[in-house]
Amino acid sequence: xxxxxxxxxxxxxxxxxxxxxxxxxxxxxxxxxxxxxxxxxxxxxxxxxxxxxxxxxxxxxxxxxxxxxxxxxxxxxxxxxxxxxxxxxxxxxxxxxxxxxxxxxxxxxxxxxxxxxxxxxxxxxxxxxxxxxxxxxxxxxxxxxxxxxxxxxxxxxxxxxxxxxxxxxxxxxxxxxxxxxxxxxxxxxxxxxxxxxxxxxxxxxxxxxxxxxxxxxxxxxxxxxxxxxxxxxxxxxxxxxxxxxxxxxxxxxxxxxxxxxxxxxxxxxxxxxxxxxxxxxxxxxxxxxxxxxxxxxxxxxxxxxxxxxxxxxxxxxxxxxxxxxxxxxxxxxxxxxxxxx
Numbered sequence: 001x002x003x004x005x006x007x008x009x010x011x012x013x014x015x016x017x018x019x020x021x022x023x024x025x026x027x028x029x030x031x032x033x034x035x036x037x038x039x040x041x042x043x044x045x046x047x048x049x050x051x052x053x054x055x056x057x058x059x060x061x062x063x064x065x066x067x068x069x070x071x072x073x074x075x076x077x078x079x080x081x082x083x084x085x086x087x088x089x090x091x092x093x094x095x096x097x098x099x100x101x102x103x104x105x106x107x108x109x110x111x112x113x114x115x116x117x118x119x120x121x122x123x124x125x126x127x128x129x130x131x132x133x134x135x136x137x138x139x140x141x142x143x144x145x146x147x148x149x150x151x152x153x154x155x156x157x158x159x160x161x162x163x164x165x166x167x168x169x170x171x172x173x174x175x176x177x178x179x180x181x182x183x184x185x186x187x188x189x190x191x192x193x194x195x196x197x198x199x200x201x202x203x204x205x206x207x208x209x210x211x212x213x214x215x216x217x218x219x220x221x222x223x224x225x226x227x228x229x230x231x232x233x234x235x236x237x238x239x240x241x242x243x244x245x246x247x248x249x250x251x252x253x254x255x256x257x258x259x260x261x262x263x264x265x266x267x268x269x270x271x272x273x274x275x276x277x278x279x280x281x282x283x284x285x286x287x288x289x290x291x292x293x294x295x296x297x298x299x300x301x302x303x304x305x306x307x308x309x310x311x312x313x314x315x316x317x318x319x320x321x322x323x324x325x326x327x328x329x330x331x332x333x334x335x336x337x338x339x340x341x
Contacts, residue, residue, distance in 0.1 A: 003163070003173055003187075003278060010170025012080060012088040016192040017151055018125070019061055019077040020211045022260050023068035023308060029257045030065050037228045037236070037254070038213065038264065039143035041134050044107075051107065054148040054213055056135050059128040060107040062149035063211075071258035072308040073208040075113070075123045076152050078197075082126060086112055089124055092169075117165065118156050119206035121307045144224030144264045146213035153199035153209040155304055157315035162200045163187040171198060174271045175246040175279040177289065185319060188246060193272040195247045204314040207304035210253060212263035218250050221264050225252060239300055242293020246281055253300070260305050298323040 024030040031050045034040045040052040043060055048067035051060060066074055080086055093100050093114045105111040109127040116122060134140065135147075156162050163184065167173060171189035174196060179185050188196040201209060215221045218241075225237050233254075238261065240252035249265040256262060281289060301321050306312060 003176065003184075004167045006172050006274070007168055007170050008274065010168070011092045012085040012169070013082075014085075014124070014170065014191045014197075015079045015081055017076070017149060017197040018059075018079040018128075019064065019149065020152060020208075021064040021066055021074040021077070021123075022258075022305070023066050023070070023072040023074050024256075024258045024260075025068065025071065026257060027065055027067045033233065033236070033256050034063065034065070035142065036231055037143045037224060037233050038262065039141060039145040039224070040213075043131055046106070049106075053131070054146045055137070055141065056133065056147040057149075058130055058133040060131055061128070062213075071260060071305060073121070073260075073305050074308050075121050076154075076208065076211075077123045077125065078191075080124050080126055083110070086110060086124060086126060089114070118158065118162050119307060119310050120154060120156075121310075141220075143227040144213070144215050145220050146215055146264065148214055150194070150212045150214045150265065150268070151196045151199060152211045153201060155201050155203040155205040155207040155209050157202065157205055157313050159187060159200045159202045160184050163189070166198065166200075172271070173278040174276075175281065177246065177281045177283065179283050179319065186246070190271055193270060195249075195268040195271060202315050202319055203301070203304070204312050206307050206310050207312070208260075208307065209304045210261040210263045212265050214268075215264045215266050217266060221250060221252055221266065224254075224264055228254065239296050240293060243291040245289045245291055246279070248291075259303070261300075261303075295322050295324045295327045298325055 035042055043051045043053055050065040052063040053061050090100050090112050099115040101113045103111050103113050107129040108125040111123050111125045114122045173187055174190050175188040176184055177186040185202045187200050189198045191197050228237055236254045238253045238255050243250050247268055249268050251265045253263050
């Protein structure tokens, strides 16, 4: 499949991935994990919700934890430039028979809720309450000392359709993965000028695979793992440290007390200039998808958080991916160990 052309004058202007709203069973346990291990700042806790942000972030929240009976992703939030972008977004989605509604969301300006054609639950807003930036409060750095929310990776059985839909909204493809049959199995889309804000991967969906925060450096990323071990969260370190091929980021993945997956990463690169073409990763050519690090466990590929109330659909056929269990059962040459992602 040929990628669509980049749209530089979209119907409305998204600026970046802004925040995620995750439903959790034990609000206190989840808040402790995110503040003590990952190092997020607790901006406010009010009733059944906790609002958190990274130390670089000056807006009220990038992660909302919401108490619920079972874990789910309630919403993924995006920012748009101005109020007329919000109105144009509402008209755009409504014209495509998507469910839309304007709602009052605490600490956000007028907020638009959207259920897109693929079952993803988004919300769009222009502004948030402003709070003190904690970047120079070095004595309060904890765990992973996360800076800011960087991206979300979501799962859908139809990556090509989702990619086409969102490239029409001005998202730019920076990298993509093609399997042996020539099918696009993952696309990396950005709005803020680095490698990705929104990643689509072919799998059962709609689900959120992970949301990712940037860390100051590789030492801090490892320090988060050490902190997890010291505080009794050692089993929450699911994958890594390692280095991705696509995006080039150093990474470690954690599972929070409800099983939600969160990535700490750094060292993504700049992709602002309009002449830059997407990077193609072709598994049939033997490209190494992970520069180093062991393959992921089977659960990393299979488990993810559903969007609240979603009906899940599996892709047909399912993708074949090399898991850590398969790798250990049948050792391969080092150059082959991470080709299937």
